[in-house]
Amino acid sequence: MxxxxxxxxxxxxxxxxxxxxxxxxxxxxxxxxxxxxxxxxxxxxxxxxxxxxxxxxxxxxxxxxxxxxxxxxxxxxxxxxxxxxEKLTADDAQPGIRSFIEQLSELGLPLIVASASRNAPFVLTQLKLKDYFKDIVDVTTLKRGKPDPEIFLKAAELAGVTPDECVAIEDGAPGLKAILQTDMYAVGVGNYEYLKEADAHFRSTEVMTVSALEKHLNQKGWTLHE
CATH class of the missing domain: 1.10.150.240 (Putative phosphatase; domain 2)
Incomplete structure (x- = not known):
């Protein structure tokens, strides 16, 4: 694996x-x-x-x-x-995502945020999730936005790994298109048809558990564990 x-x-x-x-x-x-x-x-x-x-x-x-x-x-x-x-609280995190992030963190995996939003650090702070992330890509340093893969390649660089050692999770069409141009394992989350182009597709964050992701990864010969 x-x-x-x-x-x-x-x-x-x-x-x-x-x-x-x-x-x-x-x-x-x-x-x-x-x-x-x-x-x-x-x-x-x-x-x-x-x-x-x-x-x-x-x-x-x-x-x-x-x-x-x-x-x-x-x-x-x-x-x-x-x-x-400014009105956001920890309750505004997507259903199940806090547990998912916590479990990945417990596995010792560096977690990186690749968002087009310049407000990402503020949002993560409001949600009380910022401390789980090793880094957040600074979009002001990028030359091209999604659907160009630059933001995801930069995220892999910040994590200190190669693109083919990464899982990348998206719900938007431009973002998924960007991931699919890299060697990353693409995860699509949501009900939209285009998300089925990802390597693994979850209809919601609630069902996107670490064990479910591991099963999908294993089918392609990858694993989250040592």
């Missing part, structure tokens, strides 16, 4: 129940531009940066806006999002 030496996590929708918050703030941007915004569209953009998300929404509208107006939309979106994040 080949040993997994690190586990990399996306944050929104995997660790934190913040997808609904993204929907709220993104819908406000869409409302300002006079266009409809759906939950499906929201999920398709999970993993994109704040700037790229606003670009997508603007591109779908018929409005022509200046660079200054674009930057104002980005800033308003972030302020609104931060105000919602």
């Amino acid at each position: 080949k040993k997994i030496k690190a586990v990399i996590f996306d944050m929104d929708g995997v660790i934190s129940n913040t997808i609904p918050l993204h929907y709220i703030v993104n819908k406000r941007v869409a409302d300002q531009l006079g266009i409809e915004y759906s939950h499906e569209w929201n999920m398709s953009m999970q993993g994109l940066s704040r700037t790229d998300t606003v670009k997508e929404i603007v591109a779908a509208s018929t409005k022509k806006i200046t660079q200054e107006e674009f930057e104002q939309l980005c800033e308003q979106k972030n302020k609104h999002y931060r105000s919602l994040l």
Whole structure:
């Protein structure tokens, strides 16, 4: 069996129940531009940066806006999002994820967060989970965002391992596409059809246990244990 030496996590929708918050703030941007915004569209953009998300929404509208107006939309979106994040508590972690993280930590595996959110350290602190993670990728140092694999390759580097020694967990389409361009073992979590492209698929974080993940890994000749 080949040993997994690190586990990399996306944050929104995997660790934190913040997808609904993204929907709220993104819908406000869409409302300002006079266009409809759906939950499906929201999920398709999970993993994109704040700037790229606003670009997508603007591109779908018929409005022509200046660079200054674009930057104002980005800033308003972030302020609104931060105000919602300040209300987060440990109860806003995804169901079952705390136990999953604790068990992986007990195995001595370095855990890394690869999130497009610049607010990741704050969110993890609010959820009382930050101390479990060896590191968080600083997205401001990256040249390319998801679906480019750079963020996940950087996470492996921070863990001190090679990509083929990592499990990477995602719920968003751009993020999963990024993982699938690497040699990492891809885990998709959620009900969306595209997640079935991952090496292992769990319909929710509640059923994504360490023992269930180990069974999937064993089928491909990998293990979480020594």
